[in-house]
Amino acid sequence: MELRLRLAIFAFAAGTVLTPPISAAAGEAETIPRYAHIFVIIDENHTTNEIIGNPAAPTFTRLAKEYGFASNYYAVRHPSEPNYVALVGGDTFGITDDDAFYCKPGSTQWGCAKSGRAGYVDHTVGAPNLTTQLEAAGLSWKGYFESIPEPGSLVYRWPGGPATGKQGSLYAVKHNGFMTFKNVQDDPRRAERIVGFDVLEHDIAANTLPNFAHIVPDLCDDMHGTSGPNIPANCSGKLSAGLIGRADKMLARLVGDLTRSAMWNSADNNAIVITFDENDDDRPSPRPNGCCGMDPSGTANPGGGWIPTIVITNHGPRGLNDPVAYNHYSLLRTIEAAFGIAEHLGHAGDTANGVATMTPLFAIKKH
Numbered sequence: 001m002e003l004r005l006r007l008a009i010f011a012f013a014a015g016t017v018l019t020p021p022i023s024a025a026a027g028e029a030e031t032i033p034r035y036a037h038i039f040v041i042i043d044e045n046h047t048t049n050e051i052i053g054n055p056a057a058p059t060f061t062r063l064a065k066e067y068g069f070a071s072n073y074y075a076v077r078h079p080s081e082p083n084y085v086a087l088v089g090g091d092t093f094g095i096t097d098d099d100a101f102y103c104k105p106g107s108t109q110w111g112c113a114k115s116g117r118a119g120y121v122d123h124t125v126g127a128p129n130l131t132t133q134l135e136a137a138g139l140s141w142k143g144y145f146e147s148i149p150e151p152g153s154l155v156y157r158w159p160g161g162p163a164t165g166k167q168g169s170l171y172a173v174k175h176n177g178f179m180t181f182k183n184v185q186d187d188p189r190r191a192e193r194i195v196g197f198d199v200l201e202h203d204i205a206a207n208t209l210p211n212f213a214h215i216v217p218d219l220c221d222d223m224h225g226t227s228g229p230n231i232p233a234n235c236s237g238k239l240s241a242g243l244i245g246r247a248d249k250m251l252a253r254l255v256g257d258l259t260r261s262a263m264w265n266s267a268d269n270n271a272i273v274i275t276f277d278e279n280d281d282d283r284p285s286p287r288p289n290g291c292c293g294m295d296p297s298g299t300a301n302p303g304g305g306w307i308p309t310i311v312i313t314n315h316g317p318r319g320l321n322d323p324v325a326y327n328h329y330s331l332l333r334t335i336e337a338a339f340g341i342a343e344h345l346g347h348a349g350d351t352a353n354g355v356a357t358m359t360p361l362f363a364i365k366k367h
Contacts, residue, residue, distance in 0.1 A: 032357055033364045035338035036268035040087070040275065040331070041215045041254055042175070043247055044080065044224035045238065047279040048073075048308045049286060056241040059252040060308060063274065068311035068320045068361035074290045074327040075278035075304025076347075080224075083277040083304055084177030086328045087214075089129040090346025092300050094121035098174040100156040101185065111156035111173075126182045130212070130332065133341050140210035142193050143178045144200040146250075147171040147218035151199070152191030154179075160228065169226060170218040175277070177214070200257075207262045212335065221250040223276075238280055255312065264314050269364060271338070272312040273331065279305030291325035293353030300347060301327070311361040322360045334358040 048071070051057045052064050075083050081099070082092035096119075100111030103123045107115040114120060134141045147170035149158045157169030178184045178194060187193065203209045219226040220235035225243050227236055234242030255272060264270055279285060281304075288294075290303025309326070333348035334357050347355060 032334065032337045032359050032362050033269055034340055035271055035362070036266075037209060037211055037263055037270040038273065038335055038338060039209075039213050039215055039258060039271070040273045040335075041217075041251065042084070042087075042222070043217070043251075043274070043276045044175075044219075044222045045278060045280045046223055046244075046276055046308070047283065047285045047287075048306050050239065050279075051244070051308045054244060056244040057248045059248045059255070060274070060310070063251075063255065063312060064308070064310050066318060068313065068317050068322060070309040070311065070324075070326050070358065070361060071321050072287070072291070072323045072325045073275070073307055073309035073330075074288075074292070074294075074325070075276070075307050076290065076301045076328050077299070077304045078278050078281045080277045081174040081177075081180075082299075083328055084175055084214075085125070085180045086177075086300075086347070087332055088131070088177040089125065089127060089181065090329060090332055090344065090348040091127070093125045093127065093180075094119070094299050095123060095180070096299055098172075099123055100173055101179045102154075110162050123180060124182050124185065125180050128345065129181050129183070130335065130345065131178060131181065132183055133336065133343075133345070134212055134339065137339060137341055139212065139339060141212045142195060142199075142203075142210045143176060144195060144197055144213055144215045145171055145176055145218075146197045146216065146221060148194070148196045150191075151195045153194070154185075169228075170220060172219060175216050175222070175224075204257050204261045204263075209261070209263050211339065215254060217247065217250050217254075221246055223247040259312070259314075266314075268314075269316070269338075270314045271316070271362060274308070274310040274312070275328075275331065276307040276309070277304075279307050281305060290327065292327045292330060292355045293347065293350050301329070304328075311358065313362060313364075315364050317361065317363055317365065320360060322358070324356060324358075324360075325354060326356060326358055329355045330358055334362060338362060 076086045082095045097114040103112035105120045158171040160169045225236045287306035294303045329347040
């Protein structure tokens with residue numbers, strides 16, 4: 001294992017990601033080590049080669065080179081919301097749009113714009129998900145969302161909406177995959193689990209971070225971008241240096257705060273995963289649209305594009321470029337395995353279709 005990790009080195013040339021001469025194995029034959037904490041930071045709507053090597057994204061580029069880089073990683077579909085749901089539930093559950101979690105076929109509320117379409121499904125899902133698995137295993141979880149108006153909020157977007165006439169939202173519930181699930185909607189502790197970045201800062205300082213969390217910047221800081229009253233100029237333009245640079249600075253802040261924490265500097269195995277929901281499907285990509293059971297005619301995994309994904313571990317590999325094909329179901333499978341959860345949700349169990357555990361990126365260095 002040590003030799004392969006040393007040889008599978010990451011390289012850049014003229015801003016282009018190079019394929020290493022020796023491939024990292026898919027890792028199914030190896031046992032993934034146990035992890036105490038895993039944090040998934042999710043950004044928005046960019047293809048791998050738009051970010052890694054981009055002068056506006058020095059933090060993304062440095063972390064990909066220094067730690068573990070999943071250089072052949074894919075989203076499961078377009079648009080955003082189904083990817084966030086897949087990361088938590090192992091399926092998109094027929095959701096093919098960004099409508100709110102409270103929408104049903106024929107709904108007329110704000111946030112249910114697609115509800116009249118054929119095949120539209122109830123956007124509240126009663127299925128088991130990662131939160132139910134974690135709780136059954138005695139493990140804690142949270143979602144940290146920048147600009148959420150209050151803990152446990154049920155809003156579709158904030159600020160904005162029909163009452164104000166403003167559409168310049170910063171928080172969008174479509175980027176909160178937890179809220180799709182009925183057990184989270186009905187959770188009496190939801191306000192303790194669905195929280196803002198102020199709580200993240202508190203939890204880092206108090207050393208009370210949960211075992212698992214999604215960390216989601218707002219639309220100005222995750223490369224999505226938005227517009228409207230009081231929205232800064234560098235919060236628009238999908239490929240603008242300003243928008244990408246904002247997200248890069250936010251990433252530097254988040255990773256810096258986490259890696260300076262008492263949690264990170266402990267004997268426990270801890271990981272930070274940086275990924276994107278999808279790439280931007282209105283621009284050509286040099287890679288296929290998906291992997292690992294991709295079915296262009298299906299709803300669960302028609303492909304959501306090639307996206308940057310970085311794995312930072314406190315005791316794991318350095319300088320590793322893993323070119324094995326992975327997707328969001330692979331990441332869910334890996335999180336389950338790292339927490340000692342034997343059963344895999346939905347498509348996270350699709351090993352026959354190529355959904356592999358990301359073992360090389362979570363391996364622990366031997367001393």
